[in-house]
Amino acid sequence: MATPREIAVAAEQRDIRNRWLLSSPALIIIFLAAIGPLFVVLLYSFMLKGDYGDVKPWQFSSDGWFGVFLQRDIFDDTLTIADAHISIFWRSVKLSLVTTLVTLFLGFPTAYFIATRPPQRRDIWLFLVTIPFWTNILIRTFAMQEVIRNEGIVNSVMIWIGLISAPVQIMFTDWAILFGMAYVYLPLMVLPLYASMEKIDFRLVEAGYDLYATRLQVLWRIIIPLVKPGIIAGSILVFIPSLGAYVTPRVLGGGKNMMLGNLIELQFGQGRNWPLGAALSITLMIIVTFALLVYVRNASKSGGSHG
Amino acid sequence: MKWKLTAALAGAAFFAAAGTAHAEGELNIYNWGNYTSPEMIKKFEEAYKVKVTITDYDSNDTALAKVRAGGHGFDIVVPSASFVQIWVKEGLLLESRPDQMENFKNVDERWVNLDWDPGRHYSVPWLWGLMGTVVDTSIYKGDINTSAIWLDPPPELVGKINVAPEMTDVMYSAIRYMGGKWCTDDKEVLKKVRDKLIEAKPKWIAMDYGTIEKFASRDYAAAFYWNGAAMRSREQNKDVRFGYPKEGFAYFMDSAAILKDAKNPDNAKLFLNFIMDPENAAMISNFAKYANGIKGSQPFMDPAMKDAPELNVPAEFQAAGEFLTTCSPEVTDIYAKIWQQLLK
Known part of the structure; x- marks a missing residue:
């Protein structure tokens, strides 16, 4: 025999499971539409740039991030902010x-x-x-x-x-x-x-x-x-x-x-x-x-x- | 016998309608926005029973990125001269041999042997134009055929100049003005170019698109801008004149080409041949207000455009014009950095 307490716990667990199930469509959309593309952006920021736009796939480089804060001077090649x-x-x-x-x-x-x-x-x-x-x-x-x-x-x-x-x-x-x-x-x-x-x-x-x-x-x-x-x-x-x-x-x-x-x-x-x-x-x-x-x-x- | 005529017209209309409803094919054109004459498309649809769909893009880079990503479904694309070679190198264009098409004889010799498509194996001229100086001559009466109008502006024009935010054309004009050649990586010249641009910028009021109404409202007194827009500005403000910078000016030409993965290559070839017909080329010009590259199109053009000084480069200035090639990625990188310093 389940005690009233056990019944309450089981009900709560079922409740939690239902909530997850009900919110899963929203979570999937958030993941696919927001977090997924962001991950692509993050990935692209670490790749080598393509010659005419785009990136060279799977060739990694930190040039993009380097360029955010630092630059090599175009004229005397010194490294500056x-x-x-x-x-x-x-x-x-x-x-x-x-x-x-x-x-x-x-x-x-x-x-x-x-x-x-x-x-x-x-x-x-x-x-x-x-x-x-x-x-x-x-x-x-x-x-x-x-x-x-x-x-x-x-x-x-x-x-x-x-x-x-x-x-x-x-x-x-x-x-x-x-x-x-x-x-x-x-x-x-x-x-x-x-x-x-x-x-x-x-x-x-x-x-x-x-x-x-x-x-x-x-x-x-x-x-x-x-x-x-x-x-x-x-x-x-x-x-x-x-x-x-x-x-x-x-x-x-x-x-x-x-x-x-x-x-x-x-x-x-x-x-x-x-x-x-x-x-x-x-x-x-x-x-x-x-x-x-x-x-x-x-x-x-x-x-x-x-x- | 008026009823007979009416009946005949109704019959014709019926068949025409049935014709488009049962179109024998499709053609998907990917072109710059507001650049394709609807009248010309309708004529093509009726002549070949093909249903045409047009999709717009707003920059060469956008078009390239989208087509390269695949799954686009387009048959025709209209890249600018400096991009044709990129499209070819990336293997995106079909070698459709427009030079062997029936109407190729109409193409003006000036636009056949160009570095970016020698002998026209891939592309057909759509429209061409150039960037030069646009000046309200009621405000400044001196020589306007020089880039000094916006790089070393006369006092009358200071604070009233708009420069189109086009990295390539601005860099080109500034390099030529400082005595360099396009795609140069000569640090001496580039340093002078950068300093000149940064020195000139406070004398400009804006770096923006859309000048026509601002010349009419006299918000601008000068601009570095396209010739077709200059003609339209003149229609609204009769004092506006277009200058051909003697230090050098860059032509642009957009050319129609067939994509390698086109679903309707035969219709696309019909279309390329179709737009090399003088009357059809004139329709494109009349719509977009730029000159085309087809001989004999002049008689079909709007009277206001036929002899417009903005669209017909005077012989004395022709030598100063050239097409821009695509610079190497290293050089583009330097130019982009100068550009960023200018706009920071």
Whole structure:
């Protein structure tokens, strides 16, 4: 006779087995569609480059990885740090960080505004935030050109109200890239911020005022600590795609300065150096994983404090 | 007897429709996007009862990678001059001997004996063009037939120049401008080339595709760009002129060839012969706005293109033009590194 405890254990085991069975299609798809190709990328990064693109199959070499960080000078053959790659990496990281900050500063009040509306009207505001997702990013970026062109909307309005006398060059500058990326990624910041603000018990804010806290103190000591998981989630959601951004720098930045996405594309196209391209892609992934680790660590810390 | 005519037309339409429905064969063309005249394809389909499918690519490297991967199902591909030899060396093309085809007599002698397909054993000219300087002459009135327009720009043009992000053409023009030869590995010359490019870059506004509307809106005053696009810019801004750089300019020519593993090689051969007919070649030109390599196509071309100064290289500049060969992997590697330093 099985004891009730044994029956419970068996039921639990069956339950676990069923869960695995039910999730296996998803796991197989993840393995085939995500991890499998990644493995190919990793493999390619260790092969010898083919003469006209592609790789020489099963001829291994560390040239690709070597090229990520170091280069042999084309003129005097000395070994130096690959400064071109490093400045492109740095530009990407810098622009992504600034984009994250800009979207945070714009998104925070927006999310606060939505979260403090009466519940039945919040859905309408959220719906408005998601409208840009209905249109393809390429089309939105080209529309942005129309806004910031020398004879575009921004310049015409500024000239009309007499703020400036000649058009300001915004197109094809880093400002244009920043402008475009902040626009594209703003909803990704607003939504997680809203999700954590919605849960705030606003009686805490009232309590803060009752105890003579200033507005700044309420924001800094009550609201921000409670919204922290949303800030982190939003920042990650904006930072990671910004790092690999390809369309916006290409269309608004005028292509004069590469970002990481463009550098990788060059290796698979005109540069004909697939192993280097593969190694650069993996380097980008390592940076992203690192950013995610920081997130997970912070999330578990703040998650412990208030569920 | 109007009803008879109507009946006859209806009958003809019926048979034509039945003809395409029961197409005797297929042809799969793999070509650059927005490059194949639908009118010409329709004519071919009706003449040979073949159903044509067109698939686009956006770069030579993309096309090569896809065909090399296998399982593509294409019959015809249209690589650029500098890539034809790679396709041949990689064993991807069928030696279809277009030079023995009936319409080969129409091919302009200028485009027959070329380094990348001597005597045309593999490929047939599709369209050709070149990269040169495009200048808004209401802003700059000096000599435009020089690469100095974008490598040593006059003050009027500084900050208003777009350079097409084409590694090969930019490197070629800069090397010729500094007195070198294409595919050179002379470190002295290459150092000057790199320094010149890096010195010139802050004077450019962009390195981008799509110049036609930007000349119309006067966002650009000059460009290093293709001649066909220059002609279309002129149609929208009458001050735009195209210059043939005297230091040297590179032709491009895309040529149609049959893939070795084509499923419909006979239809593909019919097609190669078909596009060497002057009227059909003119259809391709009229659609894509570039010149073709077929003699006698001129009368069938759009009036605006027939005498366009952008499409007809003046005799005095013809000697400065050449086709680019594919450099050795070592040299390509050096050029790619200079290019990366330029775009960093």
